Amino acid sequence: MGIIEVQNVTKRFNDKLVLDNISYDVKEGEIFGFIGPNGAGKSTLINIMTNLLIPDSGTIKICGFDILKDTIKAKGCIGYVPQDIALMEELNAYDNLEFFGALYGLKGKELKKRIAEALRVTGLEDTKKQKVKKFSGGMKRRLNIAAAILHHPKVLILDEPTVGVDPQSRNHIFTFVKNICKEWGTTVIYTSHYMEEIEELCDRVFIIDLGKEVAYGEREQIKASVFPNNKVLIEGSGIKGETLVGLKKIEGIIKVTESDNKISLTIDSTFKLAKVLSYLEKNNINIKKISYEEAKLEDVFLTITGKQLRD
Template structure:
């Protein structure tokens, strides 16, 4: 079941088209990755989803509510963690949560319970009475996340949540995301320009560049549909150029590179390791180590756009 439906969203700023007919769906309870380089249009789309911006065309439904026609009801279903921190630094963590919880309409015993819960799941229980201005960047980010979940949203939008955070906070954030999806059934929209984060968290992804869809769907299916770019790494004691040329002629090998007697074979679905081993044995090549490296989303992005994600 889809909890978010984005259909044909376009947006211009003056003469610049920043979103070009974007469409996708997000399933209930999943962690959905929305990825692209800085300036790709990710934050603009998030701002439209949260009704901070109005699209030039297209529609968005969240929890069954049209974000343009019923923005209040749609936003009641959402929690939002923006890139820029939204906290009162002169107050402590508990008082921040108490203030924002009241804005959600929480009060009394329920508010106290939700504050305690949010502090626990974000790992901030021991620092709840410390002023936010003394927090590290990672702790502030976790507190911002705690604020966003006080009302138990069905959909949680995280816009670049690990920018500027320390490794410990990053791990806290990852554990938190996985836990609320599993335990609360929360749907998470996770935007990032770090492909390795999406690889760890998200099964389905939408890749955007220059305001346009690059690819959309199951992460592994995207990688398979674009190209088979898996690699086999073979460390040898010594290998001749003639043997390398013979390897290039084997079925299932698209490319062979050699550096300091370490072979990198770029392979496709027809690759057979037995054929490689048989050839190397015939050529009396001593093998020291064999390893396998799967294609990454970064490879897909490079293949489709001709540039790396951080270009």
């Protein structure tokens, strides 16, 4: 059983089916990627998870609490960072956190301790007395994250956390996400339009399109199910027809093509590069460059949905 359990969730707006029998679970302490094109149903599902919307049918449990039946306990486990910045711009960073901390019921020394901790992990210690209206977009995003973790939530939902942020803040957010999972054991739901972020952070993903599940599970397994074979590209000179014929006989090579002195090998898991290098050396092939081409999650997404992520 996961720390988050989504079972058969369906939602309609008038006659439009927005979520169609969605189910998945999230393991404790993992960074779970949630991706889909615009209009896929991501925001609707997140709003249901945070009790901002009521599903037509289905259940969601967070930390074992039903979001509809045990709403207060379930929501107490959640920290939520929405796409839109939710801060008081005329106040400084510290005062913003003091306000949000009070809403969580924190006070006195404990509140001061949590504020100092949140500022440290989001890299905002040196700007805590600066008014938020003077912050860059990235700094505001990091302060929003700081506000969401004051109560040490077991589940942190980050909805497009790097949209419009500078590279420094993006790196801060990446480091923060990895550390909070490792050091605090926090479970993170991470939605993003940037597929390379999902590649770097998430081992498991859920891909949604038109309100339906199109892929769910281990990232590498999903990639392998769509693109079961990777490629090795070899650039060299002295390549002949018989060279290609011999390469096809080597274990682990599924397909061999050649163009402009560049050999493309489609390979499976039994492939051994050493065997290929030995063969090419014996056939007097002068190797200039070798590169490995692995299927990317973005390629998988485009293949199974027929859409770019921002469509």
